Amino acid sequence: MTRRPVFLNLFRIALPIGAISSFLHRISGVLLxxxxxxxxxxxxxxxxxxxxxxxxxxxxxxxxxxxxxxxxGWALAHHVLAGIRHMLMDAGLGWRLADARRSAWAVVAGSLAIVAFAAIAAA
Structure with a gap:
């Protein structure tokens, strides 16, 4: 029987941007x-x-x-952008690792940019 390492400090685990984007997609959906x-x-x-x-x-x-x-507003923007990203990946576009990382960064940055623009415009 092999012994697997146990590392339970979630703040020290480096998640890839795709995992972060996916996690935020779920959080934004629940929030909405x-x-x-x-x-x-x-x-x-x-x-x-x-x-x-x-x-x-x-x-x-x-x-x-x-x-x-x-x-x-952030939850709506992120959920919509991440949903479009997932649909495109399901259709066979952007599923390669480099493309998936770029689209994940685009979703995170795009949702923050949209909500920042909306907050500034509403002020």
Whole structure:
């Protein structure tokens, strides 16, 4: 029986960028799924009455709400870009290691650029 090395310090394990992008794709999907009911309720309340709309508009101007919107914006951007990357790889495009690494970096950088642009434009 061979003894396998056990290395459980997850902060010292160097994951490849493809694994990081895939992990973030899953995290962003879960985040979007969890946020969906709250977003739907807020949308419904904003349409119910003019007072509800004003209340929501004032509440979304706070710093925590803005940070939450930036987080959800990143989750949406990353999930869409990573989903397109996965679909292209399933179609046989970009599956070679060098191409897969480049596309993973593009997804991570692209999602951060999109959310940074949106946050700056909304400020």
């Amino acid at each position: 799924l969890v946020a969906l009911p709250a977003v739907a309720i807020l949308f419904e309340r904003s349409l119910a009455t003019p007072g509800g709309f004003e209340s929501l508009r004032n509440g979304l101007g706070s710093v925590p709400a803005r940070l939450g919107m930036v987080l959800l």
